[in-house]
Amino acid sequence: MIVDKCKSKLLSTKNVSKNFGGVLAVDNVSIEVHENKITGLIGPNGAGKTTLFNLITGLTKPSSGEFFLLGKKYSPFKIHKVVEKGIARTFQNIRLFNNMSVLENVMVGRHVKTNFFSMGIFSSLFRITTYNNCENKQKEICIRILEKVGLLEKKDLMSSNLSYGDQRRLEIARALACEPKILALDEPAAGMNPTEKIKLKKLIKELLFEKVTILIIEHDVKLMSDLCDHIYVMDRGKIISSGKPTDIKNDKKVIKAYLGGTSK
Amino acid sequence: MLIEPKLFKNRKFLIKSLLVVLVFLPFIVELFGNAWVRILAFSLLYIMLALGLNIVIGFAGLLDLGYVAFYAVGAYLFALLSSPHLIENFTHLQLLFPAGFDFPSWTLLFLGAIVAGFFGLLLGFPVLRLRGDYLAIVTLGFGEIIRIFLNNLNTPINLTNGPQGIGSIQPLLLFSIDFSKSLELFNISISSLQLHYYLFLVLTCFIVLVSNRLEKSRLGRAWIAVREDETAAKASGIDTTRVKLWAFVLGASFGGVSGSLFASFQGFISPESFILMESIVIVSMVVLGGMGNVYGVVLGAVLLYAIPEILRLVAKPSQEFILGYELIPAEALRMLVFGVALVTIMLFRPEGLFPKNK
Amino acid sequence: MEIFTQQLLNGIVLGSVYAMVAVGYTMVYGILQLINFAHGEVLMVGAMLGLSFVTFVSVLYPSLPAAFILVGAISVAAVACPILSATIERIAYKPLRKAPRLAPLITAIGVSIILQTLAMIIWGANPKVFPDLLPTNTFLIGGAIIAPKQLLILFVAFFSMVLLIFLVNKTTLGRAMRAVSESPSNASLLGISVDSVIRITFMLGAILAGVAGVLVALNYNFVHFTMGFLLGLKAFTAAVLGGIGNIAGAVLGGLLLGVIESLGAGYIGDFTNGFLGSHYQDIFSFVILIIVLLFKPTGILGEKIADRA
Numbered sequence: 001m002i003v004d005k006c007k008s009k010l011l012s013t014k015n016v017s018k019n020f021g022g023v024l025a026v027d028n029v030s031i032e033v034h035e036n037k038i039t040g041l042i043g044p045n046g047a048g049k050t051t052l053f054n055l056i057t058g059l060t061k062p063s064s065g066e067f068f069l070l071g072k073k074y075s076p077f078k079i080h081k082v083v084e085k086g087i088a089r090t091f092q093n094i095r096l097f098n099n100m101s102v103l104e105n106v107m108v109g110r111h112v113k114t115n116f117f118s119m120g121i122f123s124s125l126f127r128i129t130t131y132n133n134c135e136n137k138q139k140e141i142c143i144r145i146l147e148k149v150g151l152l153e154k155k156d157l158m159s160s161n162l163s164y165g166d167q168r169r170l171e172i173a174r175a176l177a178c179e180p181k182i183l184a185l186d187e188p189a190a191g192m193n194p195t196e197k198i199k200l201k202k203l204i205k206e207l208l209f210e211k212v213t214i215l216i217i218e219h220d221v222k223l224m225s226d227l228c229d230h231i232y233v234m235d236r237g238k239i240i241s242s243g244k245p246t247d248i249k250n251d252k253k254v255i256k257a258y259l260g261g262t263s264k
Numbered sequence: 265m266l267i268e269p270k271l272f273k274n275r276k277f278l279i280k281s282l283l284v285v286l287v288f289l290p291f292i293v294e295l296f297g298n299a300w301v302r303i304l305a306f307s308l309l310y311i312m313l314a315l316g317l318n319i320v321i322g323f324a325g326l327l328d329l330g331y332v333a334f335y336a337v338g339a340y341l342f343a344l345l346s347s348p349h350l351i352e353n354f355t356h357l358q359l360l361f362p363a364g365f366d367f368p369s370w371t372l373l374f375l376g377a378i379v380a381g382f383f384g385l386l387l388g389f390p391v392l393r394l395r396g397d398y399l400a401i402v403t404l405g406f407g408e409i410i411r412i413f414l415n416n417l418n419t420p421i422n423l424t425n426g427p428q429g430i431g432s433i434q435p436l437l438l439f440s441i442d443f444s445k446s447l448e449l450f451n452i453s454i455s456s457l458q459l460h461y462y463l464f465l466v467l468t469c470f471i472v473l474v475s476n477r478l479e480k481s482r483l484g485r486a487w488i489a490v491r492e493d494e495t496a497a498k499a500s501g502i503d504t505t506r507v508k509l510w511a512f513v514l515g516a517s518f519g520g521v522s523g524s525l526f527a528s529f530q531g532f533i534s535p536e537s538f539i540l541m542e543s544i545v546i547v548s549m550v551v552l553g554g555m556g557n558v559y560g561v562v563l564g565a566v567l568l569y570a571i572p573e574i575l576r577l578v579a580k581p582s583q584e585f586i587l588g589y590e591l592i593p594a595e596a597l598r599m600l601v602f603g604v605a606l607v608t609i610m611l612f613r614p615e616g617l618f619p620k621n622k
Numbered sequence: 623m624e625i626f627t628q629q630l631l632n633g634i635v636l637g638s639v640y641a642m643v644a645v646g647y648t649m650v651y652g653i654l655q656l657i658n659f660a661h662g663e664v665l666m667v668g669a670m671l672g673l674s675f676v677t678f679v680s681v682l683y684p685s686l687p688a689a690f691i692l693v694g695a696i697s698v699a700a701v702a703c704p705i706l707s708a709t710i711e712r713i714a715y716k717p718l719r720k721a722p723r724l725a726p727l728i729t730a731i732g733v734s735i736i737l738q739t740l741a742m743i744i745w746g747a748n749p750k751v752f753p754d755l756l757p758t759n760t761f762l763i764g765g766a767i768i769a770p771k772q773l774l775i776l777f778v779a780f781f782s783m784v785l786l787i788f789l790v791n792k793t794t795l796g797r798a799m800r801a802v803s804e805s806p807s808n809a810s811l812l813g814i815s816v817d818s819v820i821r822i823t824f825m826l827g828a829i830l831a832g833v834a835g836v837l838v839a840l841n842y843n844f845v846h847f848t849m850g851f852l853l854g855l856k857a858f859t860a861a862v863l864g865g866i867g868n869i870a871g872a873v874l875g876g877l878l879l880g881v882i883e884s885l886g887a888g889y890i891g892d893f894t895n896g897f898l899g900s901h902y903q904d905i906f907s908f909v910i911l912i913i914v915l916l917f918k919p920t921g922i923l924g925e926k927i928a929d930r931a
Binding site: 321325327329390391394396397398400401402404405406408409412416541544547551591592593596599600602603604605606607610611614 | 717721724727728729740742743858862904907908909915916
């Protein structure tokens with residue numbers, strides 16, 4: 001069994017690559033996500049950030065490389081198994097369950113934390129006390145999560161009726177419901193106005209305070225510099241720079257990638 | 265907050281009055297003839313079928329076009345285990361059961377559900393990862409394969425008696441009531457047809473209850489999540505394959521029980537009752553009622569069963585009255601109603617009669 | 623060996639019919655990801671109209687040579703069926719282009735039922751005889767017997783495929799069709815009228831299906847309002863087998879399916895020691911469909927589906 005010794009390293013990838021019929025979308029990428037820290041992934045469009053996310057969370061199969069969670073090797077081949085192991089994500093283009101209320105969306109996230117016996121078919125059919133208790137407990141947990149993200153008053157609204165910013169926060173709430181060890185956010189601030197971005201930053205900092213580890217892709221370099229403890233910069237599938245936000249800002253390679261020349 | 269208790273009381277009253285109507289209905293309807301009681305009983309049977317399919321299509325969003333296969337499995341299982349057919353054709357069975365099969369009805373009904381559920385598992389396993397339209401065609405193929413086997417498994421060994429079907433199916437014997445004879449209760453004579461109606465009514469209410477409970481459960485939420493956005497559902501930790509399999513298995517078992525009830529009710533079954541059109545009819549009921557809406561599907565089933573049946577009874581005489589001859593045969597009219605219903609619902613009201621507005 | 627050649631030849635004839643119909647399914651699915659359930663019924667209508675034409679003309683002009691009448695019947699089908707198909711597309715499918723995937727599928731089933739029922743009402747519920755309009759003397763090719771009407775099928779299928787492939791690859795219209803089948807949104811940005819291309823796609827498929835309908839009616843001397851349904855399903859299987867969206871795939875799949883079915887029906891008795899007879903022939907295509915979708919869902923030549931924006 002391959003074990004990684006560093007205790008605070010929650011997630012790491014080693015030499016991960018993804019080849020899309022000749023195009024190397026992710027090229028030999030090794031990153032580390034440390035416990036209770038915010039790790040950022042930035043880079044120009046098409047750099048491979050979302051692909052890397054998809055590789056880590058099981059949406060895409062890697063062409064090569066290894067993945068480690070809590071020191072143990074894992075194969076991110078089934079999306080729901082990745083969630084079971086402790087990584088929950090949000091999507092760049094918001095994927096909510098439109099015909100469900102806000103609360104129900106979050107309740108879906110509890111699926112992985114409830115089991116078949118207390119809440120399975122037979123118990124739900126006969127509505128035995130254990131089932132009712134469990135269901136109520138889950139509701140309470142979800143309500144607390146909604147409170148945390150600031151959506152409590154809107155809990156019975158249809159998710160499709162929420163504002164854009166609220167929908168993003170709902171998606172985060174749903175991911176939090178999975179009680180993940182790592183919360184992976186794919187461009188959570190995309191399309192937000194400055195006020196909403198400030199609220200988002202506040203939320204993420206609060207989550208950090210509650211011992212959630214965060215991996216985040218974003219374009220807003222200022223937002224990332226304020227938030228992240230460690231940033232990886234990707235360009236054309238490779239990691240071209242990594243370090244603290246202040247170091248990244250002055251890295252010539254990074255400046256070149258953003259200003260001079262396009263990727264892909 | 266003041267409005268709520270009033271609505272609640274209204275609803276209870278509505279349900280109570282509905283139940284009263286349902287209890288007295290067969291007696292009222294029998295005044296018009298036995299055929300109408302039969303229509304009531306079959307309406308309930310179709311409601312059960314539609315609710316079963318509602319789990320697959322309505323809750324989980326999987327378009328199953330071969331649902332009639334599970335109906336057939338339940339029916340043939342019941343028929344084979346409660347008619348003289350197998351014993352007449354297989355001598356070693358004759359030795360084992362010299363007095364014929366005599367399995368208790370509850371066992372057979374239960375078996376119908378289990379075996380049909382098993383077929384659901386068998387079908388679901390390979391087929392659930394296909395995308396929507398392919399899933400539809402493959403399930404259609406499965407339904408046809410079952411029908412073709414039922415139609416042809418009379419040589420070299422006579423398992424299903426082919427197109428001639430299986431008859432002399434023993435009637436239900438439940439709660440010490442023989443359902444093939446009328447029952448004397450408090451000086452009222454309840455005919456066999458009416459007995460079946462009441463049995464179906466009880467079972468239908470049970471299935472409605474089960475559907476409601478399932479819908480509002482952890483599994484139900486998972487189904488709706490899968491239906492809305494399968495990738496997001498997976499990313500929320502749902503094992504979508506397992507969840508879809510459950511939908512298939514449960515839906516199939518409802519179909520199986522309905523099939524067993526059908527076999528004993530009619531006393532005779534043949535592959536003709538399990539053609540593709542039947543699957544399409546049941547799909548129409550679910551679609552008309554509003555996929556996923558339990559009460560909508562109940563209404564959809566009643567409408568789409570009763571209206572064509574009524575048409576069948578009045579089409580011929582009314583056409584002959586107006587036109588002098590039967591221009592459109594009743595069967596064609598029935599099919600036309602379904603085809604037009606499907607197209608118009610999809611074009612004008614795809615959410616069905618009762619859209620799920622919350 | 624003679625049985626083998628005979629069944630093989632029969633299979634190729636059958637497969638040519640499947641190919642002609644499969645092309646229609648594959649072109650529509652490639653652009654719209656819609657299984658046009660009504661396509662088989664278009665074939666049936668072609669056969670019915672062909673029969674009506676033949677009956678009508680042979681009564682009015684009994685001295686006309688049979689071959690002429692046949693050409694007339696085929697022409698009638700080739701004109702009427704595309705009109706029918708375009709009408710269906712306009713009324714039942716076009717409004718649902720943005721709807722969730724289940725909706726057009728259910729509508730297509732509804733249309734299929736309506737067409738079958740109308741045919742039952744108009745032409746009656748009983749099968750009708752389609753007369754032999756070609757000389758019935760047979761030829762011997764490599765030990766197998768073949769009739770002129772089967773040769774006609776091979777002929778027509780071959781030439782219509784060649785014409786279609788020429789159309790798709792060498793003409794402006796064909797280029798537009800290929801553009802739309804790759805990406806409707808991009809094509810419309812380039813000024814191509816996606817609606818027109820879709821309509822024409824339906825119509826081309828319908829011409830082939832209608833003509834195939836008359837040929838099938840001639841081949842089996844038989845028309846019935848249900849004749850299109852099963853044939854349509856099998857043709858769709860052929861399209862999937864060859865690679866959906868791929869015209870060459872439809873042709874290959876059609877021929878392959880025809881041969882497998884024919885050989886299978888001939889030999890299944892031997893294979894299963896008499897347990898399964900040839901009435902299980904229809905199951906072959908379903909079984910093949912399931913196997914293909916489970917193990918190689920993109921088909922033999924790979925699928926070509928538009929990216930649905």
